[in-house]
Amino acid sequence: MQSLAEFHTKTTNQLFSIDHSNIWHPFTQEKLYPTKFLVKSAKNEMLNVIDETGKETQLIDGVSSWWVNIHGHCNKYINEKIKEQIDKLEHVMFAGFTHEPAIELVDRVRRILPRVDMTNLHDTAPTLNRAFFSDNGSTSVEVAIKMATQFWHNQNFENKKRIIAFKDSYHGDTVGGMSTSGTFMNSAFKSLMFPVDFVSSPAPNFGRRDKNLSIAEHELFIEKEIEKAGKQSIKEIEKLLELHPNKFSCIIIEPLIQGSGGMKFHSVEFLRSLRKLSRENNILLIADEVFTGFGRTGDDFACKEAIIVPDIICLSKALTGGYLPMGLTFCTDEIYEAFYSDSRLKAFFHGHSYTANPLACTAGIASFDLYTKEKRLDDVKFINSKMIQALKMPDLLLHPLVRNIRIMGAVAVVELETQKESNYFDEFGPMLYQKFLSKGILLRPLGNTLYFMPPYTISVSALEYCLKTIKEVISELEYTV
Numbered sequence: 139m140q141s142l143a144e145f146h147t148k149t150t151n152q153l154f155s156i157d158h159s160n161i162w163h164p165f166t167q168e169k170l171y172p173t174k175f176l177v178k179s180a181k182n183e184m185l186n187v188i189d190e191t192g193k194e195t196q197l198i199d200g201v202s203s204w205w206v207n208i209h210g211h212c213n214k215y216i217n218e219k220i221k222e223q224i225d226k227l228e229h230v231m232f233a234g235f236t237h238e239p240a241i242e243l244v245d246r247v248r249r250i251l252p253r254v255d256m257t258n259l260h261d262t263a264p265t266l267n268r269a270f271f272s273d274n275g276s277t278s279v280e281v282a283i284k285m286a287t288q289f290w291h292n293q294n295f296e297n298k299k300r301i302i303a304f305k306d307s308y309h310g311d312t313v314g315g316m317s318t319s320g321t322f323m324n325s326a327f328k329s330l331m332f333p334v335d336f337v338s339s340p341a342p343n344f345g346r347r348d349k350n351l352s353i354a355e356h357e358l359f360i361e362k363e364i365e366k367a368g369k370q371s372i373k374e375i376e377k378l379l380e381l382h383p384n385k386f387s388c389i390i391i392e393p394l395i396q397g398s399g400g401m402k403f404h405s406v407e408f409l410r411s412l413r414k415l416s417r418e419n420n421i422l423l424i425a426d427e428v429f430t431g432f433g434r435t436g437d438d439f440a441c442k443e444a445i446i447v448p449d450i451i452c453l454s455k456a457l458t459g460g461y462l463p464m465g466l467t468f469c470t471d472e473i474y475e476a477f478y479s480d481s482r483l484k485a486f487f488h489g490h491s492y493t494a495n496p497l498a499c500t501a502g503i504a505s506f507d508l509y510t511k512e513k514r515l516d517d518v519k520f521i522n523s524k525m526i527q528a529l530k531m532p533d534l535l536l537h538p539l540v541r542n543i544r545i546m547g548a549v550a551v552v553e554l555e556t557q558k559e560s561n562y563f564d565e566f567g568p569m570l571y572q573k574f575l576s577k578g579i580l581l582r583p584l585g586n587t588l589y590f591m592p593p594y595t596i597s598v599s600a601l602e603y604c605l606k607t608i609k610e611v612i613s614e615l616e617y618t619v
């Protein structure tokens with residue numbers, strides 16, 4: 139039998155060969171795009187990688203490690219906290235038992251959740267007091283959907299079962315996540331998914347840009363389109379409510395940015411209308427802040443930016459600073475009370491073996507320490523101003539291959555011009571991916587939608603280099619549209 143020591147003497151070539159023979163990578167057509175890089179180590183925004191030829195290079199992480207990383211890679215403080223915890227307690231069966239890291243994490247995150255709701259100023263805004271742990275973003279959504287469904291069931295509202303979701307949304311890859319996602323990706327799994335009522339995305343799809351518009355006119359056009367899309371979405375929801383009165387259990391939304399669906403932005407006004415409508419019709423509002431949570435849109439949470447409080451909020455990704463997988467679903471006291479009963483049948487029937495894993499909770503607390511002490515929202519503000527300065531410039535905004543440029547918080551998006559509507563499979567995607575790799579930057583475009591989303595601690599020089607390179611690469615693209 140092969141010993142561990144022998145394994146560690148393998149050449150890079152041999153490692154790639156084992157990877158290609160035995161590992162199946164996510165969201166990857168491996169025949170077309172086999173894995174080409176092995177990451178040896180990482181520090182802050184830098185990944186130290188080896189390619190298939192054995193060449194060592196550095197890449198700037200321009201996607202925050204699949205949107206999870208906010209303090210940079212291998213942060214000394216988080217590393218130390220996890221090391222301390224690992225010698226104390228590594229796992230707890232979380233039914234009937236609890237532990238300090240879980241208690242501390244919930245107590246601290248709870249305090250920065252949205253509290254003020256400007257659509258409900260005359261009543262006390264509901265407080266998101268109660269947390270349920272799970273393992274990742276998808277399961278935090280799964281928990282939210284099941285919680286909303288059983289909330290009505292426990293109160294004998296057997297008719298309130300329908301769910302509203304939005305086209306172009308993404309809520310994960312478990313069955314509940316897929317069923318509520320309005321993406322093309324799940325067509326093979328239709329038979330597994332439960333029915334959901336989809337309404338138009340509150341963020342518009344932009345067609346070819348009208349070249350006769352000035353920059354200011356085009357910006358105004360975008361604003362108007364966003365307003366129009368939000369109104370259309372609300373209109374469709376109202377129609378559904380009229381058609382099926384008292385049948386809806388919940389509405390699920392990615393507030394402010396639909397991430398995987400194309401980094402599409404909508405307005406705070408839309409979110410307020412949605413909150414008002416859901417409350418008036420006794421429908422729970424689930425905010426999936428798996429991607430937007432912890433500063434990405436500029437405030438702690440996108441709902442805070444819109445000044446609304448949802449009934450349920452889903453958190454993951456940056457929750458542990460990008461260290462360990464964990465999901466947290468917070469709900470209001472009102473929801474929890476519908477489960478709190480002498481009847482064992484009314485308990486929430488959900489749980490995972492790794493619920494509230496102490497190591498993940500410790501990473502979460504350490505990440506929270508840094509997020510507050512080191513004022514990460516100020517870092518986001520700085521990144522945002524640099525992005526605007528570099529990208530919202532006439533030469534880029536008026537470039538024939540730029541359909542539009544949008545920036546929110548620490549997310550910059552350049553939608554490139556094609557003959558059609560924006561599309562995940564557009565060939566711009568793989569081409570730009572390669573181009574940026576050759577310039578030492580990891581970006582993973584969604585088809586013709588290029589986005590840049592670095593860790594909040596990215597160095598100024600790396601930030602400037604990425605923005606300069608994005609500009610250069612776009613300027614040099616052959617105009618063939």
Ligand SMILES: Cc1ncc(COP(=O)(O)O)c(C=O)c1O
Nearest residue numbers: 274275276308309310397428429
């Ligand atoms: C808004 C949103 N919800 C849920 C998920 C699923 O999270 P995970 O990949 O951790 O399961 C994602 C992942 O990108 C997401 O962006």
